[in-house]
Amino acid sequence: MVAIGTIAPDFELNSTPDQKLRLSELRDKKIILAFYPADWSPVCDDQLTLYNEMEKYFAKHNAQLVAISVDSKWSHLAFSGDRKFHFPLLSDFEPKGDVARLYEVYDVKTGECKRALYVIDEKGVIRWHYLSPVGLNPGADGILNALEEIDNF
């Protein structure tokens, strides 16, 4: 994964079929980047459902969650609508997995993102990262600890 202490590489991806989101637009907020393998799959579903409940806990730390997979913007639209997600799902679709590669979390065997988390501070510096075994939902405790550590630094 990209080293802690380095500036998070900037990128721009579709967040809805007609909107794009650029990472650097979110400066002044902490960012939680959650790379996940696939819309609709069981573990991803549990993981994102959990994070969806955490909006106000993340907000307490001035943090915004952004989730990324290689699924298309249309799949994201349907998945997000069905599960009522309150955070953007970014589509790393074309060129496929480009951003995941940039963050060193692309799985060439499956053609999907690995299950990986980055926490980026307000200045755009990577402060924490975690690569989870693909079949395991990493939960939120690591993220909360990382956010607290940044606040108490």
Added chain:
Amino acid sequence: MNQLIPPVNTNDHIYGSAALELVEYGDYECPYCGRAYPIIKHIQQKLGDDLKFVFRNFPLSHIHPHAFAAAVATEAAGLQNKFWEMHDIVFENQKTLEPGDIFYFAKSIGLDLEKFKNDITNNELQSKVEGDIESGFRSGVNKTPTFFINGVRYEGDWEENTFLQYLKDQLMETSISGE
């Protein structure tokens, strides 16, 4: 290895006083928790006084719109010393959790309805449920139900035979190390 944070304390709903401690983070509207409910009941019957069972709220409000209110209702029943009665009746009827149903349950288990009606709007009970949720996030709860045995997250299968055997093994270890 995920640890239970904070450990079981006087704010918790605790059934039994044994050394072997099983904690569930559950959501009253979650079908998996509904499936786990009779399994836990059987395990409680089989282990009897050898098991302490603790339930903490973990309603996933965005996908289960009735879960938070149901959790508050059990807490309100708790103020009348009927937490477990409410916990049971809610799980036994988890497909019907509209406000009218909740009042019907409250009546069936013999709650003082005026007090109950007041208590469910009590901010302290809402905060209690939110506190449970936050403790779940910290403890590494990643789905519902999530179980902790003696403070450590249980990663295994919770189908009855596997779960019961695991708990029995823990019981053996506890009694051996206690000698």
